Amino acid sequence: MYARLLIASLLLLTLAPAQAAEVLKGWLEWVHEVEMRVVENGVVEDVAVSAGEQVKEGDLLLRMDQREAKAxxxxxxxxxxxxxxxxxxxxxxxxxxxxxxxxxxxxxxxxxxxxxxxxxxxxxxxxxxxxxxxxxxALERTELRAPFDGIVVARNVWKGAVIYKTLQQEPLIVVAPNDRMLARALVTANVLRRYQTGDKVRVKVGDSTRAGSVYSLGVQSVRVELEGAVYYLDIIFDTKANEVLRPSETVQILFP
Incomplete structure (x- = not known):
């Protein structure tokens, strides 16, 4: 009788469904962006990059007319x-x-x-x-160079443009690091309370899944919906070599 009860118990444990991992839908964002402007007046002599181009730290992005500075x-x-x-x-x-x-x-x-x-x-x-x-x-400031390895997100200037340092309403060039990305999701406060910075998670991008961790937990609400206020939950993960990911691509965030 005891053996029958033990076998029945084992069968129930085997057939019981495993606890499903929590899955959140999200999208990709840059970890951060650097908006680059010149700090001296002048005329643009050369723009060496275009949007979407990969750059290395120290690469020339833009050069102003240097004659006056050199003199x-x-x-x-x-x-x-x-x-x-x-x-x-x-x-x-x-x-x-x-x-x-x-x-x-x-x-x-x-x-x-x-x-x-x-x-x-x-x-x-x-x-x-x-x-x-x-x-x-002052001569160094006539050039913009990449502050780190990354990708040119935006280029808003062309050769011959006259630049006034006090009238630059938009950045001339925007650069972002692309060795890491953020997977961002909108969640309620109750969901945020279940996680801490550094918690290990997985991010599914297309057909591949890679390891990530909780990067930041939203403090201020993004908006208020019928279910309540929603906040950003950011997951950081490393990109693969020569991989090009873009913000707004949809991903899945898998919590154990």
């Missing part, structure tokens, strides 16, 4: 050279005055005057070097 940099370098010569001359005069003072041939006032001239020359050289550094930065 200013040359001018500051010449100022540094003149200031260096003046500093060297003042140093020799100071050394000579010190020698004459040690021999008792000049008064202390003349020695102090030579030291003051040396200090002024050194200060002028430091100011010239600072101006050179600022000019070098």
């Amino acid at each position: 200013h940099l040359l001018e500051t370098r010449a100022r540094v050279a003149r200031a260096r010569v003046a500093s060297e001359k003042a140093q020799r005069e100071s050394d000579r005055s010190q020698e004459l003072f040690d021999r008792g041939l000049i008064a202390i006032e003349e020695l102090k005057d030579a030291e003051l001239l040396l200090a002024a020359a050194n200060a002028e050289e430091a100011a010239a070097k600072a101006a050179e550094a600022a000019a070098d930065v």
Whole structure:
């Protein structure tokens, strides 16, 4: 009798349906986007990329006309050279005055005057070097370069455009990293409470499924529906090599 009850129990456990995993419908989003603008006025000389193009960190995206910036940099370098010569001359005069003072041939006032001239020359050289550094930065700012490996999301500028740094209503170029993506779903607060940042989940993209984790839990509601307020639930996952995924593609988020 006991054996029959045990066998019946095992059959019931075997035939009992496994607890189904929770499945949420969602869509893809970039992890983040970087909107790039120039910080100096000028004319666009070249745009090196187009929307959808893959870029590496440091790749040239856009170059402004650099003639004025280069001329200013040359001018500051010449100022540094003149200031260096003046500093060297003042140093020799100071050394000579010190020698004459040690021999008792000049008064202390003349020695102090030579030291003051040396200090002024050194200060002028430091100011010239600072101006050179600022000019070098200004030249760098005539170019936009990729801040990381990623994809060009948008290009809103063309060669010959006149750019005013205070009138850039939209970014010139938008770049996003594409080594990772977000799977985003709209859920109620009750669903959010069941998960924590870092919880492991799976994301089904097309016919493939890959591992992911909870990236962020919405704090402010997106909208209010009849069932109540809904929030964003974001899942982050790594993309495959040479894989091109795009925002708004539909996915499934599978919770264990």
